[in-house]
Amino acid sequence: MSQQSIKVGDKPELRYLLRIADSCLVLSQRIAExxxxxxxxxxxxxxxxxxxxxxxxxRGLLTRAGELDxxxxxxxxxxxxxxxxxxxxxxxxxxxxxxxxxxxxxxxxAASWLRLLWQRLQHSSDAEVAAIAGKAVKEAAYHQxxxxxxxxxxxxxxxxxxxxxxxxxxxxxxxxxxxxxxxAVDAAAAASGLGPAWxxxxxxxxxxxxxxxxxxxxxxxxxxxxxxxxxxxIHSEHMxxxxxxxxxxxxxxxxxxx
Amino acid sequence: MSNPQAPHNxxxxxxxxxxxxxxxxxxxxxxxxxxxxxxxxxxxxxxxxRRQEGVSLWVVPSSQIVASDPGxxxxxxxxxEDKVYRHPTFYELPDSVNHM
Numbered sequence: 001m002s003q004q005s006i007k008v009g010d011k012p013e014l015r016y017l018l019r020i021a022d023s024c025l026v027l028s029q030r031i032a033e034x035x036x037x038x039x040x041x042x043x044x045x046x047x048x049x050x051x052x053x054x055x056x057x058x059r060g061l062l063t064r065a066g067e068l069d070x071x072x073x074x075x076x077x078x079x080x081x082x083x084x085x086x087x088x089x090x091x092x093x094x095x096x097x098x099x100x101x102x103x104x105x106x107x108x109x110a111a112s113w114l115r116l117l118w119q120r121l122q123h124s125s126d127a128e129v130a131a132i133a134g135k136a137v138k139e140a141a142y143h144q145x146x147x148x149x150x151x152x153x154x155x156x157x158x159x160x161x162x163x164x165x166x167x168x169x170x171x172x173x174x175x176x177x178x179x180x181x182x183x184a185v186d187a188a189a190a191a192s193g194l195g196p197a198w199x200x201x202x203x204x205x206x207x208x209x210x211x212x213x214x215x216x217x218x219x220x221x222x223x224x225x226x227x228x229x230x231x232x233x234i235h236s237e238h239m240x241x242x243x244x245x246x247x248x249x250x251x252x253x254x255x256x257x258x
Numbered sequence: 259m260s261n262p263q264a265p266h267n268x269x270x271x272x273x274x275x276x277x278x279x280x281x282x283x284x285x286x287x288x289x290x291x292x293x294x295x296x297x298x299x300x301x302x303x304x305x306x307x308r309r310q311e312g313v314s315l316w317v318v319p320s321s322q323i324v325a326s327d328p329g330x331x332x333x334x335x336x337x338x339e340d341k342v343y344r345h346p347t348f349y350e351l352p353d354s355v356n357h358m
Contacts, residue, residue: 040269042290042301049304146300153293 003254006073006081012188014068015088016195017129018078019185019231020117021061022089025079026239027110028054029246033097046146050107053139057114060132080250084233084240090178091228094239098171101154101164105172108147112208113179115140116201125193148212155216166218174224179205181231272298273323274306275316284316292317 008014032051038044062075073081093110097103118140121133154161180202190197213220228236249256269291275284287306292298298317307315326334338344 040291042292042305045308046301046304049308149296149300153297 003081003251005083005086006071006077008065008073008078008082008086009069009071011068012185013126013192013194014065015185016189017061017065017068019088019090020121020195021058021065021078022087023093023110023114024054024061025058026087026089026093026242027106028052028058029242030093030095030097031103031107034103039100047103050143050146053136053143057132057136057139060136061129064126064128064132076250080247084235084243086233087230087235087239087243088233089230090175091230091236091239092172092175092178094230094236094242095172095175096238096242098168099164100150101161102168102171104147104150104154105165105168107143108151108212109172109176109179109205109209111140111143111147112205113201115144116204117196117198120196120201123193124195129194144208151212151218152216155213155218162218165216169213169218170221173221174226175228177224177226178228178231181227183231185231269293271320272302272317273320274298274302275318276302276306276312277314277316278311279313284314287311289320 008018028051031047031054034044034047035051036044038047058079059075062078066073066075066078092106095106098106115137118133118137122130122137124130124133151165154165156162180199182197182199186197186199189195190200210220230236230239270293271289272292272295273289274287276287277284290298290301290305292301295317299315302315302317306312
């Protein structure tokens with residue numbers, strides 16, 4: 001017998017938190033796919049450590065989101081029992097892990113974004129969110145630095161590392177737009193003080209990106225107008241496959257624990 | 259940094275020292291491969307401090323460590339065997355002195 005899916009409500013504050021929680025959760029799952037496949041043993045551990053940090057951040061926010069939703073769902077139910085369209089992460093987070101250059105570029109972009117977000121969320125009107133952010137901001141700072149070092153090594157490295165990192169940049173660039181969308185959910189969070197409007201993070205993120213690309217002797221691709229719609233629950237073809245693997249145990253063995 | 263003894267394409271080896279808390283000394287806890295000092299420090303953090311083992315890290319290129327020759331062990335260390343008087347164990351300690 002398999003486990004029924006759950007649905008969350010549509011309160012803006014809930015959706016705002018789920019966009020961030022799901023970003024951490026889904027990116028964690030993708031990074032965790034490197035476990036046993038890292039380019040070297042030490043980096044394999046570094047990526048696993050990063051995935052664990054992210055899942056920890058997701059747990060805190062999902063718990064808070066469950067409380068706000070008021071349907072009695074805990075972090076595990078929210079993580080494992082929603083259907084694809086009930087996840088609100090930007091599509092960037094769910095893209096398959098790709099090669100190490102792809103993972104490095106995505107990790108740098110995501111960590112820079114999350115770091116800015118957590119910095120601002122430390123002053124959230126929601127005390128629990130502020131507390132989660134206080135811990136997470138240090139983790140994101142490290143993730144950003146670690147990815148930055150690799151980005152410079154790969155960009156300013158061998159012919160092949162450069163070719164791969166350039167390909168990764170070109171492929172990922174259009175997906176970054178979704179990290180700075182504005183809509184009613186976003187505006188409500190900014191108005192209530194729950195968290196920043198994502199568009200307000202763009203200038204600082206862009207500066208961090210340009211700084212590291214220049215150090216890595218890489219050029220930013222041309223801007224794209226494409227804006228993915230993961231934040232609205234409309235995902236890429238990859239999301240369902242990823243969730244099938246991620247949710248399998250809880251669906252097949254409801255409530256199973258370690 | 260390059261290590262002429264390392265096989266082609268293999269990153270140099272680094273020794274890792276971890277200080278478990280302020281005031282204690284850094285203790286050798288293992289080694290790892292890394293391309294340079296910056297990477298060695300980050301990877302040492304990933305590999306050796308993930309269970310809160312440390313508050314400070316040192317990494318040292320293994321090639322920079324000068325080690326005594328195991329073949330000279332007897333010449334180096336055996337002469338100390340019969341010199342127990344070098345241990346400060348022949349003093350009466352007052353009861354109020356702790357941690358000796």
